[in-house]
Amino acid sequence: MKKLLYIAFGLSALVACTKSYNGAVVDYKPAIYPDYTDIVIPVNIAPLNFRLANGTDLLKVDVKTKNEVVSLKCRNGKALWNVRKWRKVLADNVNDTLFYTATIIDSTGKTVQCAPFWQVVSPDSIDSHIAYRLINTGYVLWDKMGIYQRCIENFEQKPIIENSSVDVACMNCHSFSAQNPNTMLLHIRKFNGGTAILYDGKLQKYNTKTDISMSAGVYPSWNPNGYLIAMSTNLISQQFHNNYSKRIYVSDSKSDIVLLNMKTQTLTTCPQLSTKALENLPAWAPDGRTLYYVSAPQRDGEKGFDEGYWYSLLRITYDEATNSWGTADTVLRANDLGGSITFPKVSPDGRYIAFTFANRGYFTPFNREADIHLLDLKTSDITTPEGVNSLCSESNHGWSHNGHWLVVGSKWPDGMFTKPYFAHFDGNGNFSKRFLLPQEDPDFYDDYTLNYNNTDFITGEVPTTPIQWRDAIKAAPVPVNADPSVDIDALSGATKKADK
């Protein structure tokens, strides 16, 4: 009798599990969060779990693939992929499309079957990891922060270094050479200051402030050769608006660009990069000879609101063999575009530059209007890729090593917290609609109040432990040498010492 009861209970449970929802078919697609509708996804991305965006109930999701229909587990209104199944589906459907049909309870309480949305599985794989800083929303003070790496093929996040181990130092501007996790740097400020550099298998902290630089290195860019690092040197300040939509404005009173050669541990620069204008945000082209950067006119007196204070895009060549620089050449004039050009990032094929365009200054995460633009160096065409941008600030972007993916730091939709979004690039100037960094739980971002700061792709895991970073950062910094052939004033202006 007991056995029969068990069987009856089992059968009824089975019936309940396989309950079919026969709702009316509607012609609209479901509003889901994160928005993973109608996007191109890499073959190696982590499962894109989602829920309905407006709080209504998700009953069932069927995914039609090339060979089968997969029913997703819907638990508590969330559509969750089985990780193995997801990987198999992606592997089996490269260059093909997944069609998602969701059955939901709509806002009137009716069960409806929505129009399908799609995801195209691109054969272009995405770099397996991203690195970023996680930080609270705070502008002057900081406390807990760290540089983290996340495998985007799954959901695993690991700290590269957290500041609790190094006296709560401020740390940022982590940077890699051509997305190579074996070649990395990050700056440490306030306590244990210096620049920790992972180079040639060795992790060491350096003091990059010299007689020919106004500050230690700030915004870096590694040459693809893996041993030259261009860095800006800046005198930075920030101001707070009473107007909440503007909130905060970060600006420099002075800035230059220097170059650190890790082979010789020598810092060099040239008068063209140390003018009274504000040179900033260097970015190497993949040829390793051309350095792009932004520059704005010298500031005079009170900064005001800096409306109309714009940065232009310039470039200069560098010949390492002779340690000689070419002539600075303006690529995009800010006045021609009517705004400020900042954070230039050259695509790995060297043809495109993705940059942020805003109405003032260079530090644009707080500029609501800031958008990513794309410059085609071959045709000089500039486009504003729709799928990459939103009504909130877009900034701090980076290319994957194959040039087919762009990661963008966007404050969408809340306007407050920066989160990484990915968009596919077809190599011909076209981006697909972007999608948010996937998390195992679709509710993850609901109460997540840390900012993903300066997200960058890396092709694998950084081969160091937080203990190694801690020990390197706690050690005394190794001074770098100033290039004796450089004879300029550290505080801009390229004034020769002899002229003083």
Added chain:
Amino acid sequence: MTRKLVGLILVAIPYLLLAYFVFWVINPLSYSFFQQPAFVLTSDFLWTKVGVPGGLAEYLQLFVDQFTMFRFWGTLMLVAELLLTAFLVSRYVRKVVGENRLADIIIWLIPAAIAFVAWTDVKYAFAINMQVLLLAAVLNLQQSLSRFDWNRFVTPLLAIAVYHACGPVALYAFALCEIVGYFLNPDRKKLVGVAGAVAVAALWPLLVYKFMLPIKPNAAFYDMRPQEMMFISFNLSAVLYLLYLYPPLMLLLTKAYGRISKERTQAIVTIAVALVVVVTAVAGQQKRDKLPERMGFRMGAAAYRNDWNQIINYVKENESIRKSENYDRFVNFFYNMALAAKGQLCDRMFSYPQRLGESGLFVDEPMATVSCLPMTMLFHQAGLATNALHYAFEAQSTYTSSHYVMRYVIDELLIIGDYESADKYLAKYSNTMLSKRFVDDRKKFLAGEKDTEFAMSGVDAIRSKHPRGDFYMKNSQYDILKIVTNDKDNMFATQYLLASVLLQADLDMFMKLILGGYCKVNLNALPRACQEAVALYRALYKEVLPGTEKPQVQPYLQDQLKTFQQVVSRNSGDVRGIVDSRFTDTYWRYYFFFNPKVTGVSLSKK
């Protein structure tokens, strides 16, 4: 009366005294206002805590700390924690030394002592008590296992557990207990366990630091502060280390006590120890004013509840808080704020010694997380929500989930109208204990309900105070000026503006403010400090601004100023002493003798 009843009373009385002490003297509210990190009900929170030495103790203490938002419940939880510690230590001592009357009074001595430490160091004492509590629990467990032969091999593992649950200092205390226990009851079988515990104490922190956890050397070797507190650079009181010595000291003390053969002597010692505890408690109550810092926290908690009378009464009732050696910037700050909220700042500000001048009015320089919450409260009251939010965010960088900070972050976002971000912080805040009522209320507000506590708190009025136009916030005085320029009826901000100029001893600017129409003042009925400033201006300057004659000064104040001038110009005897005693509350005294420009008192020197 039965012997059992007498025993019960003897135990109950000290605990009632203890509860009284915690409720009135320590005051859980002041404890909570030290921006206690909240206890968060997520697994992430648990893992981040238990991942570091001492993390479990911190996690449990954060649970207890939540209740300090409420005076009664906070008292109950803190006293319960102290009781449990005492019970576990006393049980351990009995197990090692055997039944002993002194072991009974440990149950008095320990919580009382910890309460006193908490009284002198409100920030860390209970957190460290939780470490001692867990240490005592492990010691009890170890004693329970002592009848098994394999216990000696378990002891080193327990030592490791103590290190990770309670921190490095607790590990050293554990090893010390093992050594003391061995010498009190020598047993060769136990030697392996003792040696193991000592070896763990000597080597484990080094191994953890070098190879296991990326933590700071102090966290690995000697720090006993909770992880959340590591970010706050307050000095640690050395007396806190003594708390860890309780278990081993009690072992030695009870053993020695047990050797006193005469019962009468034992009774005398027992009563003496009890008396010491009671007398110290009473003496402690009398000396509570010695701790103005805690007073500052208590006033902060009152300010959060808009209980301005309580703040004013604190200062009124505690004369000693005016003494220079007891000066506390936050007491000064909250007192000024309470006066402004009551509309009395420019009348009564000099009833408290404004030793730091303008720095007692604004505590944003130098900016530190501990001063950001008070500044949030100030700008919330003044009506500049963007600045209040800015300070709340800065405070939040350290006090990630503090109830006070989170509530201000959410409310300022709601006032500003950033509902999307407010909703996210509400979701985050709902992960903490004791947030339900607040979260439900704000969610109802977001849903458009009109009868919420928040909607009825005057949110529209606060919004209307926000300065229009576009400007950079520069410093607090400038920002306050902007608020006043926008809304001349904002009396709170107007008082701050006038007070800040008075405290700068800038009479010229003060006169320009009141005569130039920059703020709304009734020239026929100026607050007392303002009248004193006007009288002084007229007396000091022959070439005066146009309209200087307009503000009315009460005749008695003019007479008083004449007397003041005579006293000062006589320049004989103890002029300063006379001024201090006869003109204590006057602006003139401040202007000539007391303002920081004259005294050279700066923030670092207090």
